[in-house]
Amino acid sequence: MGNSSSSDRTGLSERLGRFSSTEQAGLLEVYNALVRLNTETGLHDGFGLHELQEYTTATLSRPMVNHLFRGFTFALDDPKETGGREVKVARNAESTVISKKLFVAFFDAVLWGNMEDRGRVVCGMAGSDGDGVTCRQDQMQQFMVELIEAGMSTLRRRLLLCGWKEEYMAMGGIGRLAASLTDGLASGIRPGEQLPHDSDKATTNYKQDFGRDQIGEWLFRSPLVIDILILVVTSALQLTSLDPNVRASMVNKESTCCVKLPYCEGVDWNDLDNRNDGSGAARRCKFLLDLPSVLWLSSHLPSELRKKWRLLFSSALHGQSFSGLCSKIVAEGPSLLLVRDTDGYVFGGFASCSWELKPQFQGNNLCFLFSLDPVLNVYTCTGYNDHYMYLTHGQQTIPNGLGMGGQHGYFGLWLDCDYGKGHSRAKPSCTTYGSPQLSAHEDFNVACLEVWALGEPALKGKGLDGRSVLDADPETQAILEMVGKSRHSTGLREPHEEE
Incomplete structure (x- = not known):
């Protein structure tokens, strides 16, 4: 020049x-x-x-x-x-x-x-x-x-x-x-x-x-x-x-760059390679996530939850059972729930804290709902109510299942305890997250379900006050036994000072 x-x-x-x-x-x-x-x-x-x-x-x-x-x-x-x-x-x-x-x-x-x-x-x-x-x-x-x-x-x-x-x-x-x-x-x-x-x-x-x-x-x-x-x-x-x-x-600083995949843990790739349909033909398991979606979802998460994602539950690998789902996700820390309905729509929610089996709503305003297919979108809290997360099983007088947003009978995302059934009722929008209907139809059937734990593994069995759930909630203890969640700490834990 x-x-x-x-x-x-x-x-x-x-x-x-x-x-x-x-x-x-x-x-x-x-x-x-x-x-x-x-x-x-x-x-x-x-x-x-x-x-x-x-x-x-x-x-x-x-x-x-x-x-x-x-x-x-x-x-x-x-x-x-x-x-x-x-x-x-x-x-x-x-x-x-x-x-x-x-x-x-x-x-x-x-x-x-x-x-x-x-x-x-x-x-x-x-x-x-x-x-x-x-x-x-x-x-x-x-x-x-x-x-x-x-x-x-x-x-x-x-x-x-x-x-x-x-x-x-x-x-x-x-x-x-x-x-x-x-x-x-x-x-x-x-x-x-x-x-x-x-x-x-x-x-x-x-x-x-x-x-x-x-x-x-x-x-x-x-x-x-x-x-x-x-x-x-x-x-x-x-x-x-x-x-x-x-x-x-x-310079030993935490990177704020969004283009960094979390480490994938909890998947036995060799086992997936060896799976077949009984006739010797390979039956390739397909997870619901793709790499661009992983980057996109990760960019919406707190930085400490972007480092490691660990597979907790996959209906393709662990079977189609609501009690099996509960046994895998309770007390495991923040997680991503992903659903594909039988019409091919993929959607889910971010649970900002551990799932707990209890008849009350739980979570906080960091939770959100999202859609991945046919469109990518995130729906954050509106502040209208605090119905962020809900998980019950074996209750007699209230609905049993997993829900995020809305209210009983009208969840933004609901998975019934009768595995395979769910709904996304949001007309005109979910009161908690402002999300539209996420599924192809208001009532949907589940084709595939996954849950990924985010960040470092949770301190197993600890409630928000630091006490063991075995001390804090006997009802939760009984429900955990019913769904098959192992109680490894029983007989080994130190009693709380108040005991």
């Missing part, structure tokens, strides 16, 4: 100063490697699209390389800084050269930028045509699909699947996550807030135009998007020192 002006040199120095010396060295090493690839064209002060394609041929798809290149060209948009030339040339990919300043400014914007910086870059990346001032909704959704695909490929390539095996997981999550994120941009909501009830009828059919400011605000509300982008671009250019997870580990 010719000789840089004094203001250009100052701007580059300031931006480089936001990176550590190790990160600066990594950035300049990659930039110089890209520049060296363009010796045939005689351009020694930058690199072009061809060089970027060659450098990332093993790490990025061709569409994603094009998005990344456009992102570089929109890293700066102030004619006072660029002399007008870089921005003007950036509109023609064939003749554009990415200078050192643009290269550093891109990573500065993505990693540390404000809403304006990030909105400008992502708007430019998503728009396959035009001047990067606006982006159509269909362009943004396609960009989200390609970005999430690149994120999943990056996790595989870097061996960051954390024990999950995709061949045993659900399919189709990329498109649903892309649609959900784009719907959030179209409706202007935060993750975890409710979309309008008619939004499930495909908000993404609307051909809206999004401006940079609108996109910047959306990225602030949706950290998962920018986290996936950071993972993809730093990995593709072999700048892993800029990965937030790596940076946090180097």
